[in-house]
Amino acid sequence: MGSFKTxxxxxxxxxxxxxxxxxxxxxxxxxxxxxxxxxxxIENIAITTEYVPVLLRSMWLAVISTAICxxxxxxxxxxxxxxxxxKQGMLLTLLILPMxxxxxxxxxxxxxxxxxxxxINKFLGLFGIxxxxxxxxNQGAIVLGMVYNYLPFMILPxxxxxxxxxxxxxxxxxxxGANYIKVIFKVVVPLSIQGIYTxxxxxxxxSISTFIISRMLGGGSNDLIGDIIEQQFLGNxxxxxxxxxxxxxxxxxxxxxxxxxxxxxxEENIAV
Amino acid sequence: xxxxxxKIYISLILMFLYxxxxxxxxxxxxxxxxxxxxxxxxxxxxIKLFHNRQIMSALLNTVIVAIFSSVLATxxxxxxxxxxxxxxxxxxxxxxxxxxxxxxxxxIITGVSLMLLFRIFSDAxxxxxxxxxxxxxxxxxxxxxxxxxxxxxxxxxxxxxLEAARDLGCNERQAFFKVAVPEIxxxxxxxxxxxxxxxxxxxVVSYFTSGTSVETLPITIAAMTRKKVSPEINAxxxxxxxxxxxxxxxxxxxxGKNAKKEAKNNRAVSF
Amino acid sequence: MKLKAFAACLALTGMIPALxxxxxxxxxxxxxxxxxxxxxxxxxxxxxxxxxxxxxxESLDVNSEFETLTGIKVNYKTYSTNEELYAKLMSGGADYxxxxxxxxxISRMIKEDMLQKLDFENIPNFSLIDKKFLNPTYxxxxxxxxxxxxxxxxxxxxxxxxxSKIDSWNALWxxxxxxxxxxxxxxxxxxxxxxxxxxxxxxxxxxxELQKAAQDLKEQKKIVQxxxxxxxxxxxxxxxxxxxxxxxxxxxxxxxxxxDLSYCIxxxxxxxxxxxxxxxxxxxxxxxxxMYINFLNEPEIAYANCTYIGYSTPNTAAYELLDDEIKNNxxxxxxxxxxxxxxxxxxxxSDETNxxxxxxxxxxxxxxxxxxxLMMIFLILAVVLSIYINIRRAKKKKQDIF
Numbered sequence: 001m002g003s004f005k006t007x008x009x010x011x012x013x014x015x016x017x018x019x020x021x022x023x024x025x026x027x028x029x030x031x032x033x034x035x036x037x038x039x040x041x042i043e044n045i046a047i048t049t050e051y052v053p054v055l056l057r058s059m060w061l062a063v064i065s066t067a068i069c070x071x072x073x074x075x076x077x078x079x080x081x082x083x084x085x086x087k088q089g090m091l092l093t094l095l096i097l098p099m100x101x102x103x104x105x106x107x108x109x110x111x112x113x114x115x116x117x118x119x120i121n122k123f124l125g126l127f128g129i130x131x132x133x134x135x136x137x138n139q140g141a142i143v144l145g146m147v148y149n150y151l152p153f154m155i156l157p158x159x160x161x162x163x164x165x166x167x168x169x170x171x172x173x174x175x176x177g178a179n180y181i182k183v184i185f186k187v188v189v190p191l192s193i194q195g196i197y198t199x200x201x202x203x204x205x206x207s208i209s210t211f212i213i214s215r216m217l218g219g220g221s222n223d224l225i226g227d228i229i230e231q232q233f234l235g236n237x238x239x240x241x242x243x244x245x246x247x248x249x250x251x252x253x254x255x256x257x258x259x260x261x262x263x264x265x266x267e268e269n270i271a272v
Numbered sequence: 273x274x275x276x277x278x279k280i281y282i283s284l285i286l287m288f289l290y291x292x293x294x295x296x297x298x299x300x301x302x303x304x305x306x307x308x309x310x311x312x313x314x315x316x317x318x319i320k321l322f323h324n325r326q327i328m329s330a331l332l333n334t335v336i337v338a339i340f341s342s343v344l345a346t347x348x349x350x351x352x353x354x355x356x357x358x359x360x361x362x363x364x365x366x367x368x369x370x371x372x373x374x375x376x377x378x379x380i381i382t383g384v385s386l387m388l389l390f391r392i393f394s395d396a397x398x399x400x401x402x403x404x405x406x407x408x409x410x411x412x413x414x415x416x417x418x419x420x421x422x423x424x425x426x427x428x429x430x431x432x433x434l435e436a437a438r439d440l441g442c443n444e445r446q447a448f449f450k451v452a453v454p455e456i457x458x459x460x461x462x463x464x465x466x467x468x469x470x471x472x473x474x475x476v477v478s479y480f481t482s483g484t485s486v487e488t489l490p491i492t493i494a495a496m497t498r499k500k501v502s503p504e505i506n507a508x509x510x511x512x513x514x515x516x517x518x519x520x521x522x523x524x525x526x527x528g529k530n531a532k533k534e535a536k537n538n539r540a541v542s543f
Numbered sequence: 544m545k546l547k548a549f550a551a552c553l554a555l556t557g558m559i560p561a562l563x564x565x566x567x568x569x570x571x572x573x574x575x576x577x578x579x580x581x582x583x584x585x586x587x588x589x590x591x592x593x594x595x596x597x598x599x600x601e602s603l604d605v606n607s608e609f610e611t612l613t614g615i616k617v618n619y620k621t622y623s624t625n626e627e628l629y630a631k632l633m634s635g636g637a638d639y640x641x642x643x644x645x646x647x648x649i650s651r652m653i654k655e656d657m658l659q660k661l662d663f664e665n666i667p668n669f670s671l672i673d674k675k676f677l678n679p680t681y682x683x684x685x686x687x688x689x690x691x692x693x694x695x696x697x698x699x700x701x702x703x704x705x706x707s708k709i710d711s712w713n714a715l716w717x718x719x720x721x722x723x724x725x726x727x728x729x730x731x732x733x734x735x736x737x738x739x740x741x742x743x744x745x746x747x748x749x750x751x752e753l754q755k756a757a758q759d760l761k762e763q764k765k766i767v768q769x770x771x772x773x774x775x776x777x778x779x780x781x782x783x784x785x786x787x788x789x790x791x792x793x794x795x796x797x798x799x800x801x802x803d804l805s806y807c808i809x810x811x812x813x814x815x816x817x818x819x820x821x822x823x824x825x826x827x828x829x830x831x832x833x834m835y836i837n838f839l840n841e842p843e844i845a846y847a848n849c850t851y852i853g854y855s856t857p858n859t860a861a862y863e864l865l866d867d868e869i870k871n872n873x874x875x876x877x878x879x880x881x882x883x884x885x886x887x888x889x890x891x892x893s894d895e896t897n898x899x900x901x902x903x904x905x906x907x908x909x910x911x912x913x914x915x916x917l918m919m920i921f922l923i924l925a926v927v928l929s930i931y932i933n934i935r936r937a938k939k940k941k942q943d944i945f
Contacts, residue, residue, distance in 0.1 A: 016348060023389060063925060085531065093520045093521075093524060097520065101293055117783050134722055151285075206379065221770055226378075237730070247385075250380075326598070484620050
């Protein structure tokens with residue numbers, strides 16, 4: 001510690017970054033392009049085309065979940081951001097609190113609720129409604145699980161942006177004759193666009209790559225890309241090379257989506 | 273916006289978020305192990321919880337891994353943030369972009385890639401999956417959050433502060449610890465808390481990097497959800513829920529008081 | 544490495560000691576179980592889920608018995624399919640000392656040099672194993688494995704939801720039970736059923752036969768509620784599914800929990816399996832592992848295990864201890880003639896067939912009921928729309944500038 005240099009303080013981290021971020025990603029790429037014997041091949045990547053339906057299903061469900069989260073989260077965040085500050089704090093606390101219970105347990109509780117002889121059917125049965133047979137083990141249940149787990153990820157960034165919107169801006173718009181819908185779309189949406197992008201990525205990325213929610217709520221017959229990757233490493237069909245190839249494809253998709261949003265994001269930054 | 277509509281909307285969303293938790297807690301008092309039928313009220317699961325070796329050791333492992341990884345991640349990340357702050361523009365951009373990778377990458381890819389790395393380690397130097405691999409993995413996904421919460425505080429810091437300290441006779445180390453650290457402390461603390469929370473809650477990365485000898489709580493729970501979740505776990509979640517609820521309520525009350533005080537002071541000033 | 548040592552110390556000292564200090568079970572006197580006492584050994588044992596008498600109030604806990612007897616700590620883990628165990632061993636993260644795979648997986652592991660030869664000096668209780676389980680096809684020289692349990696695959700169904708009599712695998716393809724059928728979530732067992740149903744051999748290497756089976760499984764997928772392994776206990780006992788194929792022993796356990804459940808041994812015949820204890824090459828405490836295997840074959844322990852999990856024991860001494868009711872139960876102990884004529888064991892298949900089956904299984908699991916063309920159109924529309932918005936915004940900004 002003789003010569004203390006602030007500039008050198010990042011060096012341990014840079015070494016760390018190289019070993020634990022860059023090397024592992026190179027390994028994924030390396031595994032994706034090699035066979036069991038270490039020879040170069042593009043066969044693994046070629047095989048991933050067989051999983052196009054699964055990939056599409058994952059993207060489809062992720063898009064739907066993200067859209068629902070946005071639809072539910074946007075009005076909620078706006079309502080909260082217009083409340084008294086002490087009420088805002090309380091509601092935010094209430095929204096974050098569920099995240100302190102392990103997400104697997106909360107998802108498991110949904111199984112208890114949705115089953116054909118589960119609590120919802122029992123409850124509805126009291127009024128002579130139902131029973132509904134197919135609430136669990138389908139894609140709808142998976143979407144429900146994703147929305148349930150990731151809704152707070154949408155609400156928090158939206159709220160943190162919306163809380164900065166000055167009430168007087170909205171009042172001004174109203175005074176100038178904008179009706180309620182116009183205020184939302186012409187004032188609130190543009191001003192909170194950064195929060196929307198953050199929220200959308202924070203919901204979309206975990207949704208497209210989840211593997212346990214789909215297993216629990218999808219009944220094993222609606223495997224998503226995450227499930228398939230997991231199976232190649234620790235599950236029924238061991239093949240880390242194919243698994244890496246699939247992981248690579250997933251990574252590329254996520255990066256594409258991100259760059260699409262970054263385009264918006266940067267523009268907004270410049271505008272601000 | 274119309275008041276009643278807002279209220280109904282908020283309560284509906286909260287209901288959506290809390291119904292499963294309510295179910296969890298209610299079933300921690302159920303006599304039967306079944307999660308479908310209510311057979312009577314009992315406290316037994318709360319007592320059994322503390323005698324369940326698997327759950328207790330998993331809980332302990334979770335705490336050990338979380339504390340080690342978040343403390344180390346905070347040290348590493350704070351140092352890194354300071355170093356990066358003083359870097360030139362181009363290397364700074366490169367490092368920050370790479371730091372961004374673990375944040376945006378799907379967790380499953382972080383997990384799988386680290387698993388491949390540890391596997392190479394184990395082939396090459398007989399490295400064993402377990403506490404060490406878990407802690408290394410957790411540090412890796414935690415450091416970026418620490419860096420991202422310390423960086424803004426550094427940017428807010430007056431750049432001449434450190435120079436002034438040097439001019440007044442501090443050496444570089446003193447200037448750093450006596451002047452810079454107190455300035456960025458809020459960022460360090462919030463980074464540490466974030467790291468701690470992520471580490472406690474992490475399932476995906478741990479699942480791929482824990483090997484077989486060490487299990488954290490989320491992994492134990494995941495294994496249970498494939499068979500039957502023992503009500504002891506429900507009891508544990510109920511306890512965690514109540515404790516966190518308590519902490520948050522107290523924090524809210526204190527915040528509320530502080531806010532009132534500030535408001536009073538402000539008023540006093542404006543008069 | 545200090546860090547690791549410290550963490551390990553914390554983990555060990557902090558561990559809550561076993562509270563159940565039951566009275567010792569009786570074990571053979573002339574075997575030295577105390578050899579490793581106070582050496583601080585930890586044995587990593589991996590077994591199928593719900594496949595040993597552990598963590599239950601009513602039955603003895605085999606692992607804590609072993610711990611109190613020998614002073615060796617047992618770290619007990621479960622897996623749900625042979626293939627999953629194989630993946631865990633291959634991925635390098637597993638350091639198991641004792642594993643209990645099934646027949647065909649044992650021969651595959653022997654072939655791939657994943658198992659160690661056992662030292663039978665340390666497993667004297669091997670002499671208790673029934674003669675008909677000696678020199679099995681999966682381990683012809685009896686060097687790598689000690690049989691743990693055996694059984695057959697049967698159909699289990701809920702009599703409240705299934706009114707007609709069931710006697711065939713075809714019931715799992717019956718539209719009447721749409722949305723209430725559970726199916727094996729592992730390729731070997733699932734293909735096995737589809738193959739028997741068509742009258743093919745379980746071990747066929749004929750691609751057209753496998754294709755037919757895959758076709759049937761895809762067909763079945765439309766009416767399957769979910770693909771399960773250990774999840775079946777919850778679903779069948781809770782009455783949320785009507786009919787499922789599963790291992791006989793577990794069927795017995797489920798029927799005890801829920802009296803509405805009943806079973807059938809399909810007329811087409813079925814699969815018979817043996818699961819046996821083995822030691823992987825990476826095991827660190829081989830002798831202690833052998834001690835554990837010997838302990839599993841102590842008559843009282845084997846008896847406790849087989850009565851708790853409901854499977855059939857290959858251990859003659861434990862079999863003698865069973866009630867006549869169990870001994871005569873055709874589900875648990877079918878007669879030799881039936882076993883000879885109507886059942887077939889899995890054999891390890893050629894790599895090519897393994898790969899092919901894996902691929903077909905992936906196809907079955909990936910096949911989707913809803914049209915992916917629609918999803919594709921939707922996604923393309925989404926991309927186009929976002930690009931359009933992007934361009935419009937860019938244009939607008941230009942206008943704003945001017």
